[in-house]
Amino acid sequence: MQTLRPKYLRASKKEKGAILDEYCRNTGEDRKYAIKKFRYKVIPKEKGCRKKRKEYYGGPARAALATMWKIFDYPCGQRLEMLLRNETDRMRTLQELICSEETASKIKQITSSTIDKKLAHEKEVERMKRKYKPTHTFPLKSEVPVKTAAEQDRLHPGVEQIDFVENCGSAAAGEYVNSLSIVDIYSGWWEGDVVMGKGQERALTAIAKARERCSFEWREMHPDNGSNIMNYHILNYARQEDIELSRSRPYKKNDNCFVEQKNSTHIRRYAGYLRYDTETERRMLSDLYRNELRLYKNFFQPVITLISKIRVKGKIQKKYDSPKTPYARLMESGMVSTDRKQELQRVYESLNPAELKRIIDAKLAKLQKAYDAKKSPRREVDPQELSVSALIIQPEAVRCHS
Secondary structure: OOOHHHHHHHOOHHHHHHHHHHHHHHHOOOHHHHHHHHOOOOOOOOOOOOOOOOOOOOHHHHHHHHHHHHHOOOOOHHHHHHHHHHHHHHHHHOOOOOOOHHHHHHHHOOOHHHHHHHOHHHHHHHHHHHHOOOOOOHHHHHHOOEOOHHHOOOOOOOEEEEEEEEOEOOOOOOOOEEEEEEEEOOOOOEEEEEEEOOOHHHHHHHHHHHHHHOOOOOOEEEEOOOOOOOOHHHHHHHHHOOOEEOEOOOOOHHHHHHHHHHHHHHHHHHHOOOEOOOHHHHHHHHHHHHHHHHHHHHHHOOEOOEEEEEEEOOEEEEEEOOOEOHHHHHHHOOOOOHHHHHHHHHHHHOOOHHHHHHHHHHHHHHHHHHHHHHHOOOOOOOHHHHOOHHHOOOHHHOOOOO
16 A cells, blocks of 8 residues: 555556556455545554453453363353353352352353353363373283284293184174184194173183183283273283283284184184174084084194295295194193193093084084074074083093994
8 A cells, every 4th residue: 555555646547447456456455445545535554553352251251161161071152051050159159160259240141152262272172182192002002012923932832812703794783792712822722712792801701711721821912902802901810810911013913823823714614704693602602612612623633833934036935843733732842731731631532533523513503503593583493402501511521432
């Protein structure tokens, strides 16, 4: 304006119109208002010279608003408006809100739109707190060291990789059973169980019972980062039992490669990819894992262990040891006591693999019937057909048939 005014006052009518067009186009001002400014009929005010109106809801009112907002669990302006009118005096009586009578009178008559404006900064601060608030597993993960598969002890029994397999079918909604899979890195000894849902205490109970069934001491537990097995229940259990606890890197299944292999050969091969979400199915799978399947796999299924892996001229050459069952590897280990070796030998001599295989197939057939009955509720099934008690066997009661 100060630059164009002398030129505007000396210009012709046509030139004044061009100057006004350019000025209004650049500033967005009204043309008549701009003409008055050029002719000194309107004196433009400098920025910042306007006197601000005194703020009615000042600092004390904003502080009282923030206190009431937090007391009543961060409601919106419309809900807080009603609460301010009804609960301000009560909160002052209970000494939960400390403010003057004037401030209390102000916040009781404030509108919802003004509440949202005055609390904008508080809402932003609270939003940032929630955004960067660590999850319940983050501090835990900082306490549990990360170990890759190469860093885990493969020369002695007692290092257990743990994982859960979801038996949810094609839909992960709702509650369904989860198969627990535990494998000893050195021997390949496998233990399994089934729990309903992803409860942390249920998972810990299943892990503790699997440990009791093992014939060797656990020295280390290595789960993945799932919340059902990476939590403070597991951490406290490991500390109480003097067991080292490590974990895999996020999204790195190779760190848990041994149990991932067993998930395919011991879980999916028998339970498949169907959805099991009833207590009957859970009991059937749990009975199978705890009894015949673990005996059949650990005593009669050889495991091949990788000894070395080297790269020669762009090709990877792998060297394996001779196939041995987990039972045989434990019998060769010097870290298993003589008493436990004798117990393992007694169990081995009492087992008949052919009989175990027949019972496994029979239990899988009953599991399939239970699944079909669930999918077809009109079909009546004899409860005795779904009973697993007649097929449960104890290791000492099984004898080899001639």
